[in-house]
Amino acid sequence: MLTTADLDFFSTVARSPSLAAAARELDVTPSAVTQRLQELERRLGVRLVDRSGRHIALTDEGELLASRGRILADEIAELTETLSARGGAVAGHLRVVAPFGFGRAYIAPVVATFQRAHPAVTIDLMLSDRRGKATDHSWDVAVHIGEMPESSFVTRPLAANDRVLCAAPDYLQRHGIPEVPRDLLVHRCIALRENDEDVTLWRFARRGTPATQVRIEPVLASNDGDVVRAWALSGEGIIVRSEWSVADDLHTGRLVRLLDGYALPDAPVVALIGPRKGRSARTTAFVRALQQALTPIPWRL
Template identity: 65%
Template sequence: MLTSSDLHFFAGIARAESLAAAARALGVTPPAVTQRLQDLERRLGVRLVERSGRRVTLTAEGELLAARGQEIADDLASLTETLAARRGVVAGHLRVLAPLGFGRAHVAPAAGRFFADHAEVTLDLVLSDRMGRVAETSWDVAVHIGELRDSSLVATRLAPNDRILCASPSFVARYGVPDAPADLRDFACIALRENDEDVTMWRFARDDGAAESVRVEPRLATNDGEVVREWAVAGRGIIVRSEWSVAADLRAGRLARLLPGWRLPSADVIAFVGPRRGRSARATRFVEYLREALTPVPWRADS
């Protein structure tokens, strides 16, 4: 007989790339995962996972259990939430996904307040700059910065956020400034590798309708936005960075905006939920907490 604990356990395996990764996500040791998986297969009388290589590959029976198990888990969560709603409370488990730097600065504090205000909610916050690689079934609310490509998701715009081309005053004093986007090919640029985007193609537009794209050849690159900002402040090169990340540096004079007559595509802060969870009271309430935390917009509060 299957239990809700079994469904939770196997969902963790189905979402992971390996049994070791599943063990980390479930907070247990790899031998414990292997032993419990063997016990589950023995009770069901079928093989659920192919064990060739390091990657997790589900059998047809494993795929069925993962899919139906998720549906049953969602139904149980919905039932729990409905019963809690009759008592006037928000309850259940909330899984939140957010970008690494922005999540630390803005989502984590909101999550902490949400947890403190709702005694019957458990919350799991995952910070990742590879959101496109995280399965939709593994989160209830996701915070995204930039263009939203999947129109099937229920989206809420939380705050405006520009992308800004900037460098330190020391860099400008030593190397000068570009007069047009094409000039960036002659300057040291720094790339932030995130969200599987084409990070070396920088696209600009003007209010008069002119548009120009330039392929930069970065001498420095990293997947950490804070490192990119620190390199720019230290005079290592020119960056394109979200307004939320560099607004304080611009106000303090540690960074200077370049090419003010040109603008980059905006990167608004968006919260979204999967279509099946669009009516979840805890997800809806948490999005309200996020909107309240970003109103007024923190990075524009002193502008």
Template identity: 65%
Template sequence: MLGPDDIRFFLAVAEAPSLAAASRALDVSPPAVTQRLRALEERLGVHLVDRAGRHLALTDEGELIAERGRQILDSLGELDEALAARRGQVVGHLRIVAPLGFGRRHVAPVAAAFQAAHPQVAIDLMLSDRLGGVPAGTFDLAIHVGEIAQAAPGLIARRLAPNDRVVCAAPAYLSARGEPASPEDLRAHACIALRENDEDVTLWRFRRDGAEARIRIEPRLASNDGEVVRGWALAARGIILRSEWDVADDLRAGRLVRLLPGHALPEAPVMALLGAPNRARAARTRRFLDALAAALDPPPWRT
């Protein structure tokens, strides 16, 4: 017989790449995880996990328990929430995924305020610039900056706020190297690339009067961290292509200068992706999404 605590324990093991990772997620020692897993297998009379090598692999029985266990916990969560709703409360565990920089600046403050307003909600905010590498079943709400061509099956997309992309550089860089008059001029400049998501980050696309120009840059500086890339631009090391939300303050203060204003770049709106339908309907998910949308209306980077 499996209880909710057993299911939560096994899901932590199933979603971890190793027993050591599972022990960190559960905040217990690796021997304690091994001992509890062995006891669970003995009690059920089936083998749940293959532990050959450094990685874990679920057996067919383990996959069955993980799949049905998630459904059971979701159902219990819905029951708790339905009862709490009758008492006028918001409860449950809210799992959010957001990009590193945008998540730190705009999602984390809303999460803290929301949890303070709803003390019975536990929020787990994971920051990652590779949303595609996060399994859809592991989050209730994901924030993405950029157009979503097609949401993965079972996910619901909602647009939260507008956000442009801009090409910019520091005044000191432009004094030394001059200002590009056309996208083609960028080939003669020091351009800096931000490697995030799975985009082709060295292909910069511009549109003017219905015509598109595709410029392949050859960066001498590149990073997967937006703060690093922005810091290099502020230090006059080159030209960057960044989201409006990240550089709006620098543009207003004159620390960076917007380039090629007559050429449009692909928009990068702030989008929300909702997980499984039952989670999307959960009061905690809906209310947090409304709180985040309110915090982004009007967009802080345009005020």
């Protein structure tokens, strides 16, 4: 007999490129995933995965379980929550995705507080800076920062967040201060690769003048915001970074805001919810908790 735990487990296996990747997402050893998969196949009496190659290939039976299993798991969760809601409880399993740095600083504390307030809710928090390709309904709430691609997801605003051009005083003493955007072409610029955006095209707006675009040639680049910020703090170059990440550095003078007369495109913090999951009581309550935690905006206090 299948359980909801079986369905959730196999859903993770089915969307992973390998059993090792599934193990990383489940936070267990690869051997544990293999043993659980073999035990599931034994109980069902069918082979679910062809493991002859380097990557996972589902058998016909595996494809059937993956497609129908996710639907069944969602229906069971919805039924459980409907029954719990009639008793006044917020219950069920909540899967949350958030960017690494922002997730550690602002989302993880809300997750812990929310679970204490609603003991009947279990929560998985996955930190990832590549949520943009997650279209398989493997999460209930995704926190997104920056430009929003076209999607069918319901969007809930969480907090305003500017982008800031800045550098360390040490760097500016050695290389000078840019006065207009085109000055950046002769400066050491550092790029943060995130959200599949065109991160080397920096766009500036100024009231009363046409928008300006500068295509930088980064001397350093990383997909980790903390690394990019550390490089800037050590005087390696100029960065564009979210306000939430560098607010304390700007306040203390460790970093200096540049081109004050110009504005970069903002990077609002939003919660994304799938259309069906927007009706979930636990999802609605969690998004409300996020909005309350980010009001007033903590990095502007």
